[in-house]
Amino acid sequence: MPVYFNEENGTFFVQCYYCDGRGAKRHKVKRGFADEADAVAWEGDFLSSYQGTMDMRFSDFAGVYIDEIRPRIREHTLITKEYMIKDKIVPYFARMRMTEIEPIDIIRWQNKLIEATDKNGKRFSPTYLRTIDNQLHAIFNHAERYYNLAPNPASKVTKMGSKETKEMLFWTKSEYLKFSEAIMDKPLSYYAFEILYWCGIRLGELLALTKSDFNLEKAELNIDKSYQRLKGVDVITEPKTRKSVRVVSMPKFLVEEIQEYLDLRDDIGSHERLFGVTKSYLAHEMDRGCDGAGVKRIRIHDLRHSHVSLLIEMGFSALAIAERVGHEAVDITYRYAHLFPSKQEEMANALDLGRRE
Template sequence: MSVRQEENGTWTAQVWYHDYNGERRHKTKRGFETEEEALAWHDEYAVEAEGSVSSSLAAFVETYLEDIRPRIRESTYENKVYTIKSKILPYLGHMRMDEIEPVDIVRWQNRLMKATNSRGEQYSPTYLRTVNNQLTAIFNHASRLYGLKDSPCKKTQRMGSSEASEMQFWTKEEYLKFADAISDKPFSYHAFEVLYWCGLREGEMLALTPNDLDFERSLLYVRKSYRRAHGQDIITDPKTPKSVRKVQMPTFLRDELEEYVKQLGIAPDERIFTVTKHCLYHEMKRGSQLAGVKKIRVHDLRHSHVSLLIDLGFSAVAIADRLGHESADITFRYAHLFPDKQSAMADALDEMKR
């Protein structure tokens, strides 16, 4: 019996289904006040659990998320959930998967391209491309594993752009003005010193403890990342295996941090910077205004660090090792910042030919 009444008068529904590996599983839900509610849930979940593409997009998304969750980082999963629930389901969630046409995708794109965020600004081309890619991923998943004949996204042009607008970064002079402006708050000053002079990601910096700093050898060890989610502090592994690394600190920064950590008087395994990313954004805005320098994002300090290293003559391989990137990524993303060596190469070949 798929629906039954319990001794306390409530109703329980149970669904048996096969997952995409062909294994038989079941799902039980209790506490329905009426038999009709239990049957309605049973019928809806039965379609969803089998991953049927005749279900609504909203129902299939639950299957999609359940499938991918074990394979991705929790922060990535949460970002996907937010993107899907805020940018896709309000427009397409009520429609059946196998009845969504390319024209429906185009209309969804047009509405999103006209939409604005909480600040009244239109979404950036790169963000629109990210959202578009997420919808494509859902339909590809349905085609690959659940028998959807064809993805409507294939016949549409993707909205947005994979190319970000011109990269923003500060020169050393701009950063020094900013650092002087925020020096009235020691936690802000030292946090931004780490970000600019070491090129760490925000989460990497916020996860630092005294155990991660070797002052004798001027080394900073990146071994974890911090994020705030659902009102809790969460420490995870860094973004990629390559992100686990040691960063040589300049002597002046080592001395600054050593003195600052002593003043804090914290345990070796306590976080040095007990603030959130939101606090960093606020301080970035405050310092930029006080210093009179152009507004950039906190993450752009990482770009600023790369720009500084390129100006100092370091190779893409050396920079990638410091930042926890692949050297090909550095070459591709920052190619316009590296000096053009073509003329010098041609001159050298001419000289060799003689």
């Protein structure tokens, strides 16, 4: 039962969902607290009066959880989180009551997901399994922290999957140029991959682009949205992080290429998606291009790594690269540390010279 601050009148309020004596879900809001301590105290008294709060079904509490975190997280994150909860978690636990779920139930759910496959018959990756598991833990942790759920069954279960990401792969510039030649016969594919490689943007950012996002006179590309397809529906959201909202400068040759493509696409309006395809289409084109060029297969996201590695090789700083690709500088330093040239010997020589002077 989180405590919130009302900026309009400077007071605090509490809201929660609970089950009454008949098992019906109720919504309770208490407003007008002068300070947070009073709101917290009222919260404790209310919880003491409703020991049956956690008798509600998991599906109901999952809805409570989503409603209560909605104001505090970004739309992009919320859509992804809500999709995983409703598609991968709720169907299994829906009719169970929160107080009845035991660690063995969670283990059985994990085992079922580990054996499950996607629409292409492939099992879910370890990192995706870990991401789903994190959502389940977040729900139970919320119930424990704000609704006094005890015990928390998720706390006794080891998370499935792995937090380790796949090996970082990237193309050299010569490898990319071979690939681009192999897909040049399809303009949409060619220009899409040109933007991905030479600008280092994310795939979702590419698929959300419209004509109005390009300022060719200033050689700039505006990134302020992202594309997802959830349950067959196209969804345009805010970018992944606040840092992701940015303006990317384009090299002159790319400006000329984009002008050519925009002239070709006189069939779409200035605010319609410029690349109206799916992620799977570009993945197929990636396969086709790799086969035709004879270069190693990398993921589409690895084009972003390729862009960063190219900029590092050209001598740009982590801060400058981070601003371009929408990351924090510390993330660039940490993730790509092995690509930056070592300064240790240079530092030692400078210290030696300074000692002698």
